[in-house]
Amino acid sequence: MxxxxxxxxxxxxxxxxxxxxxxxxxxxxxxxxxxxxxxxxxxxxxxxTAGATEALFAAISALVRPGDEVVCFDPSYDSYGPAVELAGGVTRRLALQPPAFRVDWTQFGEVLSERTRLVILNTPHNPSASVWQAEDFQQLWQAIAEREIYVLSDEVYEHIGFADGGHQSE
Ligand SMILES: Cc1ncc(COP(=O)(O)O)c(C=O)c1O
Incomplete structure (x- = not known):
């Protein structure tokens, strides 16, 4: 040595x-x-952390309690679901619709419940490469306003973006 x-x-x-x-x-x-x-x-x-997977796991373990619901948008990075399950939570999955792979905000409002604890988003998105726009964040903040819901924003590809508006983080 x-x-x-x-x-x-x-x-x-x-x-x-x-x-x-x-x-x-x-x-x-x-x-x-x-x-x-x-x-x-x-x-x-x-x-x-040693990579994003550890950060995601730590954040999910810290926030999610048994019985809590976690909204994620599919397709999604494989580690979200198992981490939620290990914490005793339940994943509520919303499908992003091709070809644009954007969030349907009406569906999002319908999936929220008294037990919703966390929303996990990913932008730029793997694997579709779609990106959240400022209006997506506005819709999100509006939908969860006045509720104790956390947002975990997975932006590991923040520097690999080709969208006209660039990368939006909030
Ligand atoms: C959206 C997303 N988040 C997180 C990760 C994991 O990143 P890391 O390799 O730093 O653990 C990946 C890896 O493919 C990914 O696609």
């Missing part, structure tokens, strides 16, 4: 913090500020 004594003298000689090293969390907060116009608190609001 090769040991770089400079790393040791600079303090890189212990387990990394569970939430990720501070300079990386600061860089993520800066990037968020540049792209989205708000800066999360790097200590309290940024957690680094």
């Amino acid at each position: 090769k040991v770089n004594d400079q790393d040791i003298s600079q303090g890189a000689n212990q387990y990394a913090p569970m939430t990720g090293v501070a300079p990386l969390r600061e860089a993520i907060a800066d990037k968020t500020a540049q792209l989205y116009g708000w800066r999360p608190d790097a200590d309290a609001e940024v957690t680094v």
Whole structure:
């Protein structure tokens, strides 16, 4: 094993913090500020994970309680459903309609219930490449206003987008 004594003298000689090293969390907060116009608190609001699947699992496990309902839009990334099930939740699936693969907001309103806890969205969407528009977010906020429903927004492909309006995050 090769040991770089400079790393040791600079303090890189212990387990990394569970939430990720501070300079990386600061860089993520800066990037968020540049792209989205708000800066999360790097200590309290940024957690680094080993890929998106871990982040999704952690978020779903933290939020979903037994009996809670979780809305997701199909086709969807395979890990959402099993993570919801492991947390004791029930997945309520809404089909995105081809060819545009947009959300039918009337159907969305009908699937919400007293037990809805979480909505999982994905934009740009795998596998259809459809993207959420500002009006989709407006419809979402309107539909869940005044209710304690969380939104988990999977934007792993935020930088792989070809839509005219670019990537919308809210
Ligand atoms: C929509 C979506 N979210 C999350 C992931 C998982 O990302 P990661 O490989 O970083 O766990 C994928 C991978 O295919 C994906 O398509």
